[in-house]
């Protein structure tokens with residue numbers, strides 16, 4: 630679906646319980662992901678029945694036209710333990726088997742515990758991916774240095790969505806593309822209802838019990854319910870320098886990929 634221009638509603642960013650402002654929100658998000666980093670991969674795959682791997686693979690496939698260019702510069706922000714960066718690298722290696730000179734994909738995150746796990750996985754899997762510690766709202770890279778910027782389940786955690794999009798736009802060269810994979814409130818229908826019940830009632834309990842961090846797994850459905858709707862996020866993207874915004878939904882409308890081109 631291609632989205633036509635709309636006036637965006639004012640959208641703030643995430644506000645974990647108790648955070649009064651952007652600085653506190655970012656600090657809480659950072660501490661929370663630092664706490665759950667050791668169990669993050671296991672819980673991600675367990676709680677999503679490994680569907681998270683499929684969603685990242687599909688996301689990578691949507692950008693095959695960029696991945697097949699060996700000189701394309703690709704940044705995955707809020708990369709966590711690196712799974713989307715690895716999915717992009719796999720898709721790229723498959724497309725470029727004849728060219729060993731592909732540029733490595735760069736993953737960035739502001740939680741050291743996530744990045745150290747990402748480093749280990751990159752070494753073990755011999756992925757053409759490097760990682761850097763960086764705040765997605767203040768990226769330490771020069772303007773227009775990337776052809777593709779992606780994020781999987783990370784963008785929702787930013788303390789200011791508009792600033793996040795402006796920072797992504799700053800990173801992209803004109804014509805470069807963005808892909809934001811996120812959870813969203815599922816649509817109508819019985820399967821969506823079952824998923825909604827699971828996501829709001831079972832997942833936080835199971836995640837909280839296994840990780841020992843109830844706050845982190847209560848935050849997940851709470852932050853999704855407050856995240857802009859796909860149409861509202863699309864409107865914000867259009868207002869922050871992007872065109873050709875496309876929305877693809879999976880899993881009964883509960884997982885959404887926004888892609889767009891920087892004007």
Ligand SMILES: C[S@@+](CC[C@H](N)C(=O)[O-])C[C@H]1O[C@@H](n2cnc3c(N)ncnc32)[C@H](O)[C@@H]1O
Nearest residue numbers: 662707708709738739740764765781782783786
């Ligand atoms: C739910 S995890 C997603 C990780 C990974 N992209 C994935 O697909 O599994 C969210 C990640 O976003 C990171 N994050 C949140 N806010 C950030 C910010 N302002 N700057 C950098 N990383 C941030 C967290 O540290 C965490 O690793």
